[in-house]
Amino acid sequence: HPTVSPYRLFALSNLGSLLGLVSYPFFIEPQMGLRTQTFFWSAGYGLYAVMCAWGARPLFRLATRSGFSENPESRTDTKLRRPERLLTLALAACGSVVLLASTNQICRDIAVIPFLWVLPLGLYLISFILCFDHPRWYDRRIWVPVLLVLLSAVVYLLHQEYAETEINLYLQIFIYSAVLFACCMVCHGELARLKPSARFLTSFYLMVALGGALGGVFVNLVAPVLFQGYWEFHFGLVATMMLLGICLFRTRDPLRSPLMFWSERVVFVGGIATLAGFLALHIHEQQASTILTSRNFYGVLRIKETDKGTKSASRFLYHGRINHGRQFLSPPRHSYPTAYYGPFSGISLAISRHPQQLRLNALEDRKGQGGLRVGNIGLGVGTTAVYARPGDTYRFYEINPEVERMAREYFTFLKDAKGAQQVVLGDGRISLERELENGHRQQFDILAVDAFSGDGIPVHLLTREAFALYWEHLQPDGILALHISNRHFDFSPVVRALAREFGKQAFWIKDVADPEKGNSYSDWILVTTNQAFLKDPFVNFRVAPWRTLGEIFWTDDYSNLFQVVAP
Numbered sequence: 001h002p003t004v005s006p007y008r009l010f011a012l013s014n015l016g017s018l019l020g021l022v023s024y025p026f027f028i029e030p031q032m033g034l035r036t037q038t039f040f041w042s043a044g045y046g047l048y049a050v051m052c053a054w055g056a057r058p059l060f061r062l063a064t065r066s067g068f069s070e071n072p073e074s075r076t077d078t079k080l081r082r083p084e085r086l087l088t089l090a091l092a093a094c095g096s097v098v099l100l101a102s103t104n105q106i107c108r109d110i111a112v113i114p115f116l117w118v119l120p121l122g123l124y125l126i127s128f129i130l131c132f133d134h135p136r137w138y139d140r141r142i143w144v145p146v147l148l149v150l151l152s153a154v155v156y157l158l159h160q161e162y163a164e165t166e167i168n169l170y171l172q173i174f175i176y177s178a179v180l181f182a183c184c185m186v187c188h189g190e191l192a193r194l195k196p197s198a199r200f201l202t203s204f205y206l207m208v209a210l211g212g213a214l215g216g217v218f219v220n221l222v223a224p225v226l227f228q229g230y231w232e233f234h235f236g237l238v239a240t241m242m243l244l245g246i247c248l249f250r251t252r253d254p255l256r257s258p259l260m261f262w263s264e265r266v267v268f269v270g271g272i273a274t275l276a277g278f279l280a281l282h283i284h285e286q287q288a289s290t291i292l293t294s295r296n297f298y299g300v301l302r303i304k305e306t307d308k309g310t311k312s313a314s315r316f317l318y319h320g321r322i323n324h325g326r327q328f329l330s331p332p333r334h335s336y337p338t339a340y341y342g343p344f345s346g347i348s349l350a351i352s353r354h355p356q357q358l359r360l361n362a363l364e365d366r367k368g369q370g371g372l373r374v375g376n377i378g379l380g381v382g383t384t385a386v387y388a389r390p391g392d393t394y395r396f397y398e399i400n401p402e403v404e405r406m407a408r409e410y411f412t413f414l415k416d417a418k419g420a421q422q423v424v425l426g427d428g429r430i431s432l433e434r435e436l437e438n439g440h441r442q443q444f445d446i447l448a449v450d451a452f453s454g455d456g457i458p459v460h461l462l463t464r465e466a467f468a469l470y471w472e473h474l475q476p477d478g479i480l481a482l483h484i485s486n487r488h489f490d491f492s493p494v495v496r497a498l499a500r501e502f503g504k505q506a507f508w509i510k511d512v513a514d515p516e517k518g519n520s521y522s523d524w525i526l527v528t529t530n531q532a533f534l535k536d537p538f539v540n541f542r543v544a545p546w547r548t549l550g551e552i553f554w555t556d557d558y559s560n561l562f563q564v565v566a567p
Contacts, residue, residue: 006198010205011132018125025115026562033558080196080204087246088194088204089211094239095187096215099124101233102180104219106173108230108299108320115561116173120180127184131192138189144244147186150179151237151275158282183240190247228293229286229300234279241272291315292410298400303410305329314338314518317381317406324403325381326518327411335416338518340450340485341383344542346509346524350446350479351387353539355532366391371419373443375473377428377461378450378483382407385417392419395442397428429460432469442473450483452491459559462491466556467498477530480504485523490548490566492525497551499527505534510544 028037080088103120130137153175160167196204223232245268287293292303302318313329326338341347351357351374360366371391376384379398388394394417398404404423408414414421424431428451435442447470451458460466470480484491492508499506506527513521533539552563 006201007132007192007195008134011129014125014128014132018122018129021118021121021125025118030560030562033555035557080194080200080207083250084194085203085207087243087250088191088207089214090239090243091187091191091194091247092208092211093215093218094211094236094243095124095127095184095191096212097219097232098180098183098187098236098240100216100219101230101236102176104230105233106176119173119177123177123181124184127181127188131185131188132195135192138185138192140189140248143182143185143189144248147179147182147240147244148271150175150182151241154179154237155275155278155282158279159285179237183237186240186244190244193247224295224297228295229283231283234283238272238276238279241275245269245272292406294402294406296400296402298402301400301402301406303406312516312518315410317403317411323520325383325407325411327381327383327413328518333518334412335386336518337383337386339380339383339520340483340511340522341386342511342514342517342519342522344519345511345522346526347384347446347448347450347481347483348387349509349524349539349542350448350481350526351384353533353536354445354479355477355530356445357389360389360391372445375442375444375447376450377448379403379407379423380450381411382413382417382421384448385413385419385421388417388419388421390418393422394419395422395424395444397424397426397431399425399427401425429466429469432473436469436472444474444478446479446481447474448481448483452482452484452486452489457489457561459554459561460556462494462498462554463559464498464501464553464555467502471502477533478528479530479533480527482525482527483522484525485521486566488566489561489564491564492523492546493548493550493552494554494564495525495527496546497553500551501553504529507543508546509542 032040099120103117106120107116157167157172157175191208194204219232223230223235245265249265249268290302290304294301299319304316304318305313306316307313311328311330311333314326315329316326317324323339328334328336328338337343337345337348351372354372357372360369360371363369366389369391371389371393374384374388374392374394376394376396379396380403382396385394404425414423428449432442449461449470451461467480471478474480482491482495484495496506504527506525509524509526511519511522511524513519528534554560
C-alpha cells in the first residue's frame, strides 16, 4: 500500500510497547514462573519471526519497481538534510534523557513507591503514540505554553525541597510527571513534524532509535561520571527548551519584521538562560546541604549532618530517600547503636541473647574463648559492629563499594569495633554461593539480611534457594535475622512460609522509634531452632503478634511482589 502513511504504524508499535509494559508486571509475572515465561516468550518470538517472513513476501514482488508513490502526509521536501538528521537525533535523545532522568528524580529522590517507574515510561510511550498517530495531537500553540508553565512549577518545586514546609508527595509526583509528558510531547511532536516521505522511513527510524539509545548511554554511563547528583534532569529540561527554540526559529517567516524576528529570539534565549540559572542555583543549594555526594552505577549517596553544635549532632548516610545509617558526632553518644539497630531492635536481641554470647559474658576473661561469628548482608554505615566484643568476627557483604568507603571514612562504627570486622564486596547471595563452592562455610552464629527498605526489592534474597544457602552458612542452632521494615511491603508471610519449609520457628520483633536516642521504628523477623534462645524469657517478652496471617512461598522461579503489598 504505497500511498498509505506508515507513520501510524509507528504509533501502533509504541501502543504495543505500552500494553507490554502494563501487562507484564500486573498480569503475566503474577501468573507464571520464569520457566513458563521463557517458554512462551521463545515460542512467541519464533511465531513473530515466521509472521515477519510471511509478511515480507509482497515486498519481493515490489523490489523491481522504480519507487513508491509519495505519501500524502509527507512534507514536500521528502528527504532529511544533514541538519535535520542531526535535529532528529537530538530530539530523540533528549526525550530519552528526560524520561530516564525523571524516573530517577521521581523514584529515587522523591518517592520510594513500588511500581512507580511504570508511570514515567508509560507517559513517554503515550507521547510517541499521540504524536505519530495524527498531527492534531501536537499543536505548538498549546504545548509550548503548557511546557513553560510546567517548567516554572518544577523549578519552584525543586527550590521548595529546602523550605520548612513540605509539598504534598502526590502533588510532587504529578508535577514531575506532567513536565516529563510535556517535554516528551514537544520532543516527539517536533520529531513527527520532521518525518520525511515513506521511502526515507528507514533512515528516519534509524536516527530516532539511535537518538534514544544515545540518551540512555548518556544517563546511565556518562552522567554518573560528569555529575555527582541526578543533574541530568536539569540538563534535560534546558536541552528541551534549546531544541524547541531551534525548531521554532530555524525558518524565517517573511511576513515578520526584522525587529520582531530578533526580539522573539532574544526573549526565548533569555528565558532559557533564566531557567538554566534557577536550575544551577538548585544544584548549589543541594550541594550546600550535604558534606559529601558520591554517584556511581548503584545511584547517588549523600552524607548529611544535622543539629550541628548540639548534643544531638548527627551524621546520616542516604541513598535517595532511604536512610542507611546514623551516627551521633559527640562522645559518648557516637558509640550508640542507632536507626534500625538500636538496643531494642531484633538484631540487638539476637546478638545480646544468643546463648553463646551469654556464656561468654559470664566469663571473667573472654580471651581465647572464641566469640560470635556474625554475618550481615548489607553494610550501611556498619552500625551493627557496635555490638562486637573481643573475639567476635563481623563479616559484612556489600554490593556498593562507595558504601564501604563512606562507612570507613565518615563514620567510626567499623574503626571502633572491638572485634574483627571484614567487608566482602559484591552481591550478598552470589558471594555466599561462591564461598560455599570453594568449601568455605562461614559457620555464622547469626546472619542478618538487611536489604528490604527501599522499593527495589532484591527478591532473590527471599526465596527457598536463598534460605537453603543461608542455612549452609549458619550453625545448626544459628539465628537468621531479617530486617523487613518497609512502608509498602509486608514480607512476613514469605518469611513464615520459608521458615516452615526448613523446619524453623519464626517470630516478629518490633521496635518503636525513639528520636532522642536516634532509633527508628523497625521490624525484624528472627528464624531459628535454638531452643535455649526460644525459651529465653527476655526474648519471649519481646515477641510481637503477627500483623497478618497466612503464608506465601517464593522460589527463584516464581515470586510476586503484588502478593506482599502492605494493606
